[in-house]
Structure formats: C-alpha cells, structure tokens
Amino acid sequence: MTFYYKPSRIAELTRVSARLLLLLSFLFSFNVTVSTAAVSVADGQKLFANNCRSCHNTPDKDQVLVGPSLKNADKKRSEAWLISWIRNNVAFRASGDKEACAIFEEYKKASMTQFLSFSDDDIKSIIAYINDASNKVPVVANAPIGGAAGATEESADNYTGILWVVVVTLAGLSFLIFRINNNLRRYAGEKEGEEIPEERPFFRAIFSKGNVALMFFMCVMFLGYWMVNEGQSLGRSRDxxxxxxxxxxxxxxxxxxxxxxxxxxxxxxxxxxxxxxxxxxxxxxxxxxxxxxxxxxxxxxxxxxxxxxxxxxxxxxxxxxxxxxxxxxxxxxxxxxxxxxxxxxxxxxxxxxxxxxSLSMGWCVNCHRNTATQFSQNKYYDPLFSKLHEELKTGKISQVTEGDLGGTECQKCHY
Known part of the structure; x- marks a missing residue:
C-alpha cells in the first residue's frame, strides 16, 4: 500500500518543524554551559569547590583541615559507601556502619553537611575529580590564589563556544526549512491550480507580523533573564x-x-x-x-x-x-x-x-537547612523542643538541623 501526501500537507509539516527548531535554538541559548557527560571531572571540581572546599583540602594534598584528607579516598572505600556518606552521613551512621561511626568519633563528632539534593551523578563527578586530582603531579608555581576555581570557570566557559555553534546551526536549519516550506507551498498551489501570489523579498518575509511578534517575545525573555540574573548578583562580592x-x-x-x-x-x-x-x-x-x-x-x-x-x-x-x-x-x-x-x-x-x-541569603539558608546541631548534647533544648527529642529517640528523624529550630524564619536574621 502506498501513502501519498499532498504538497500542501508537506509544507504544513515543514513549517511546524521550522518553528520547533527555532524554539529549540532559543531555549538552548539560555544555558551558559553544556555537559558532555552525566559524570564529569570538571563538574566534580566545581561541586567540590562550592560545597566541600571549606572543610576538606584539595585531593592532591595530605593535610587535614576540618575534615580528613581526601587523597585517594576513592581507593580506600567503595563508590557505594562514598555516595551514602556524602549524601546523608547522619542517616548512614544511624544505620550502624562501623567505619562511618569511627570517622565521626575520630573528628570530634563534627557533623558533615548533608547533600540531599545531590544526584548519584553529582557525587560520582566529585569522586571522579578526587581520583583525577589524587593522581595528578602537583603544579609548582606561584599561582594566584583562587586558581583552582578560575580553572573550573575556564573549563566551563570552554563549552560556551560549543553552545553557540549548536544555536547557530539550529538557526541555520530553521532558515533552510523556512525556505523549503515556501517553495513547497508555491509548488502545491501550482499543482492545485491556485493563484500564486508574488513572492515577497526576503527581508519583507523576515519582518512579517508573525516574525516580529516572535522576535519581540524572544527579546522580552532575554531581557527578563538578564535582569533576574543580574539582580540576584547585585551587591555580592565573592572573590x-x-x-x-x-x-x-x-x-x-x-x-x-x-x-x-x-x-x-x-x-x-x-x-x-x-x-x-x-x-x-x-x-x-x-x-x-x-x-x-x-x-x-x-x-x-x-x-x-x-x-x-x-x-x-x-x-x-x-x-x-x-x-x-x-x-x-x-x-x-x-x-x-x-x-x-x-x-x-x-x-x-x-x-x-x-x-x-557568596554569603547570599540562599547560601545561608541552605546551611541552616542541612547542618546538624549538637541537639542531644545541649540541655538548652530540653524543655523547648520535647517533640523533636521524642522523634529523635524513636528514630523518626535522624538529626535536628538549625532549620528545624526556626533558623529559616525571617526574623532570625532580619529585624
């Protein structure tokens, strides 16, 4: 059986495809980085710098900071163990893991921040970075402070060129399909005996009402994105x-x-x-x-x-x-x-x-939400939070964070 599609139908499908491609290229342009793989050493380095660096030395060094040295940590323990520990060390200790409990005791019961929002790929990226940095030959130079973070940003910026190549390619395909669509419509009209209108010049076609409306919408979206992005960083002085x-x-x-x-x-x-x-x-x-x-x-x-x-x-x-x-x-x-x-x-x-x-409000609030307090050891909390004490004893909750004690209320920091 042979299926036959009218040229007018093909033209309609082509026109829809062109619009979808144009929309796709528009959405792509909102991103500033592109990840080539779910697990990436570059992503792991960035996550480590933003979340782990304040308590752990870089994996190429043996010195202990607040937490233990991470050099060759991926060889000392299994990936599954590291994922459980990094995501929720409190629950992991509560499960009875002897090694986790021993580390907690060794480092004076300093509770590590939980990273419940991290996916498995996020944690695997950090592990990949630890493995990569542990095996690298140390760089000997009087490098400026913050060089590692700068390298992370540079590696992220390397993907920006790839992004714009994708955007330009999609825009070119959209234009090509747009031209094919016009030719098919004219061909369909001739076949069906319709009167063919005079073909408009390219620039008149580009600046038609529909296209102008689409370009206006895209400009508004870009402007809104820029204003929000710049507004969020207003007054911050990281680095x-x-x-x-x-x-x-x-x-x-x-x-x-x-x-x-x-x-x-x-x-x-x-x-x-x-x-x-x-x-x-x-x-x-x-x-x-x-x-x-x-x-x-x-x-x-x-x-x-x-x-x-x-x-x-x-x-x-x-x-x-x-x-x-x-x-x-x-x-x-x-x-x-x-x-x-x-x-x-x-x-x-x-x-x-x-x-x-960054010392932004979000940065502080996340710390309050994720950081465990010395709840059971502090008698100040005994008469005030009897319900939390009971839930802790029964195992309903594994820890009490500052957020549980009201640390995310507006008046705690703004009054």
Whole structure:
C-alpha cells in the first residue's frame, strides 16, 4: 500500500518543524554551559569547590583541615559507601556502619553537611575529580590564589563556544526549512491550480507580523533573564580581594605556624563581631620576630611604625553583609561549633585573604537547612523542643538541623 501526501500537507509539516527548531535554538541559548557527560571531572571540581572546599583540602594534598584528607579516598572505600556518606552521613551512621561511626568519633563528632539534593551523578563527578586530582603531579608555581576555581570557570566557559555553534546551526536549519516550506507551498498551489501570489523579498518575509511578534517575545525573555540574573548578583562580592596596608599572610600564620584563628580574632567566640586584631596583638609575637620569610623586614617594619606612633593599622574589611542582616559570630563559633573555614574558606592556604563564599541569603539558608546541631548534647533544648527529642529517640528523624529550630524564619536574621 502506498501513502501519498499532498504538497500542501508537506509544507504544513515543514513549517511546524521550522518553528520547533527555532524554539529549540532559543531555549538552548539560555544555558551558559553544556555537559558532555552525566559524570564529569570538571563538574566534580566545581561541586567540590562550592560545597566541600571549606572543610576538606584539595585531593592532591595530605593535610587535614576540618575534615580528613581526601587523597585517594576513592581507593580506600567503595563508590557505594562514598555516595551514602556524602549524601546523608547522619542517616548512614544511624544505620550502624562501623567505619562511618569511627570517622565521626575520630573528628570530634563534627557533623558533615548533608547533600540531599545531590544526584548519584553529582557525587560520582566529585569522586571522579578526587581520583583525577589524587593522581595528578602537583603544579609548582606561584599561582594566584583562587586558581583552582578560575580553572573550573575556564573549563566551563570552554563549552560556551560549543553552545553557540549548536544555536547557530539550529538557526541555520530553521532558515533552510523556512525556505523549503515556501517553495513547497508555491509548488502545491501550482499543482492545485491556485493563484500564486508574488513572492515577497526576503527581508519583507523576515519582518512579517508573525516574525516580529516572535522576535519581540524572544527579546522580552532575554531581557527578563538578564535582569533576574543580574539582580540576584547585585551587591555580592565573592572573590573580593583588596590590597591590604600590610602584606599579612594567613598561609604563614594560620597554616605553617598553626596559630589559632581565635588568638587574633578573639571576638569571634565572645561577641557579634570577630574583631580585627589591634597592633598590640601583633606585637606579642613581633617584639621577638623581626624578619619574615617572604618580605624580610619590609612589612614587619610597618607594624613597628604603627606601634611607635600609637596609630592603628588601617586594615580593609573583606566580608560585608547588608545592613539589614543580623549575624552573630559567637552564636556560630561558640554555640554552633561551626569551623571558621565553613564561611571563610581555607584561609590557612591563602597568602592574601579573599571572600570565599557568596554569603547570599540562599547560601545561608541552605546551611541552616542541612547542618546538624549538637541537639542531644545541649540541655538548652530540653524543655523547648520535647517533640523533636521524642522523634529523635524513636528514630523518626535522624538529626535536628538549625532549620528545624526556626533558623529559616525571617526574623532570625532580619529585624
């Protein structure tokens, strides 16, 4: 049996296909990156930098930060074990896994953030990055701080060219099908004896009412997308790294010499602000230490000049929150036992400190939703949250987060 389609029907199908292709190319253009595979080392590096880097050293290093070294972690434990641990370590410990419980005890019962929103492919990408970084030869260079994150962004930008090739190709196919459609319609009209209208010039056809309406719609969508995207980043200063009056290296002080953060920033566990150390704090050590390993006496002499003239060192503040946001360091450092690196990143590896996290509202809220509190060990919660205590004992819930205690209510941070 032979099926015969009229030219007019073919023309109609072609016209619909052209519109679908044009719409598809429009939707493609909203993306800024394209993933070539579900599991990707580049994606894993980006996820690691945004979610794990504040507590774990990069996988090419053996040094322990807040959490253990991840070098060759994929060889020490199975993929299934790592997926269970990374996604929900609290539930994994509650299941009775001896190795998970041992790690929890070894690291002073510091509860790792849960990543319930991560898919298996997300976690496998992180594992792939750990494997890749563990086996790489260390790069010897005085690379600028933040180089790893920059490399991640660069690798993501490499896909942008591929994206635009796809968009241009789809747009070209749409134009080709549009021309074929016109020719088929004219051919169908001639076959059926219809009067053939004079063919319009190309530019008149392009700027017909329907096409102008479509282009206007696309422009509105692009403008809306741009406004929302720019509005979300308004006022944020991630990676802000000002030049300080003295070239103070956190890498030497907090990293190599292992000076506790609270020695200089004593206010962090006692008050709302972490406090910038006064000159006399510097002089506690630099009365004896008169020469540094990098700059010699050049920078330390600036401390002496400020001390001798009874003048403060004019440090430039890096981490700034909006005026309508209330943040208390002591609540997080003392009561919550939150590590400094969670918000400030691996400062012990930074010669010049920069803003590590976005400090956006979404970033804070996600932390409150996912971070477990020392609920059962803190008697303050006993009379106030008896229902949560009961649910914890019966196993209905595996942990209590700050969000469960009201940490996501507007008035907690805005009043």
């Amino acid at each position: 802000y790294q000002p030049i300080q009056p003295i070239k103070f290296s956190h890498k030497i002080h907090a990293g190599q010499n292992q000076i506790n953060c609270l020695y200089c920033h004593a206010g962090a566990e006692k008050s709302k602000t972490a406090s910038i150390p006064s000159v006399n704090i510097c002089m506690n050590c630099h009365k004896a230490i008169k020469e540094g390993p990098i700059t010699g006496t050049a920078e330390i002499s600036k401390i002496y000049a400020a001390y001798d003239n009874n003048q403060p060192i004019k440090w430039i503040k890096i981490h700034n929150l909006p005026d309508h946001v209330y943040f208390n360091h002591s609540q997080h450092v003392k009561a919550g036992q939150v590590a400094c690196q969670t918000c400030h990143g691996p400062v012990q590896e930074m010669d010049e400190v920069k803003q590590f996290a």
